[in-house]
Amino acid sequence: MKPRFHVAFSAEPSSPASKACRQRLQGGAMTEALVHWGARVVEKLARLGKCTLFFVESIGCCLSPPLKWDRVLKQIWFIGWKSLPVICLTGAFTGMVLALQGHPTLRRVGSEAFLGPLVALSLIRELGPVLAALMVTGRAGSSITAQIGIMRINDQIDAIELMGLNPMRYLVAPNLIAFVVAMPLLSAVFDVIAIFGGYLLGVRVLGLNAGAYFGEMNNYVVVHDILNGIYKSMCFGALIAWVCCYKGFNSRFGAEGVSVATTQAVVNASVLILVWDYLLTSLI
């Protein structure tokens, strides 16, 4: 008796035996693809679970004593105070661009007086928290990922662990608290500078009435808008700390490993900020 594959391949292409063989081959390839993609899905889920546990543990470290307050203050200074120049600069130009774009559009419908509310509401509700978070991710988040990554590859994190200390308490918890505290403050500074930038362009350059600019703003911006901005900033702060510390903590060895971790931290945090902004805007 001939082997089955011989029968299949020696048969005519349109014969029933050939069709059965082709189906079997297709079935095998499909199983292989399923196994491959299944393994990838399981791997991604495992990584997501690890990342979630990292966040849960870092929150646990923030809520349970002892908290390293000296490190928290140092990180607030690093994340908050040292980010001020870039926040002021980007805030000023964002406000000016908003005024420049908003003024001709509002003039077309005869509502130039609403330039103030337009600039203020756009900034306080959306642009302030989002742009400040993106700027801080680039400046402080990347730096923290690189710092933790270098500590990982130079065995410094292992050294902390071998002293009987929890590295999460030393490296992650202070950053998490510092980001959550610093982000709303930076976002507020961004908003104020941007509103002033809009004022400079709208009132001083385009000739809008200063009273109308600030007066209408006062009528349209309510406390709820400001609170929305604060909640968003705090969420973005926690998100940046989580992603950047996680990437640094799990960076692979060598300079390339740290470089990849830093890039991934900035890209992932930036994308997550925009996604999370959409979700928060839908919810609150």
Place this chain on the structure above:
Amino acid sequence: MICIENLRKAFGGQEVLRDVSLRVNTGEFVALVGMSGSGKSLLLRHVVRLIRPDGGRVLVDGRDIARMPREELEAMRSRIGYVFQSGALFDSLTAFENVAFPLREKTRLGESAIRKKVMEELDQVGLADAEHKFPAQLSGGMLKRVALARTLVRDPEIVLFDEPTTGLDPIVVNSILQLFDSVHKRRNLTGILVSHEIPEIFGIVQNIAMLHEGRIIAVETPESIRCSPHPVVDQFVNGKTEGPIGSQN
């Protein structure tokens, strides 16, 4: 006492440690030698559970370190000192602050008591005048000495040295090995020293264990290992270019 029993560890299908068994008695100082990449540092990391084994176990004073709850592990680790190959000093802290770090974080000592103890340790490693220097301002030998001081300041009972003399000149190597010897004798430490410094280490250890192809193939005294009949040990210890290791690589 450290007792490693049938330890196995593989990465991505490649078995690095196949069946490692080694016993280090209390007060004994053992050198662990072997080819680069043979898994010596990996073995050392299992002893402090920086890595968990795939099989086998590591017993420290009769307790399986892989199965210890977190609190017990932390207590056990506080009895073990580990000197990393890189030193693993914190870049942002001075030599003094690096040595003081475990005391400030793990003890209730006052600042004056910490200062006294840290300066004693720095003095013992000959670096009392380098207390204000940052790791970037220290030479390779000085880094290793500060790392040793940071390890010893916690008064450990067991010390693990992971290639502490790699990349140093022969004079510094000898001075650091003499320092290890004097510390071991003075404090009656149990220790494992991973090193390639043959024959310099022969004078300071009681036994030498050789790790080859994932197994401990010999545990002998420095005197007997020089004339070991095992062809791999003979080639490695005597630095011969011809032999089973050369033909395999």
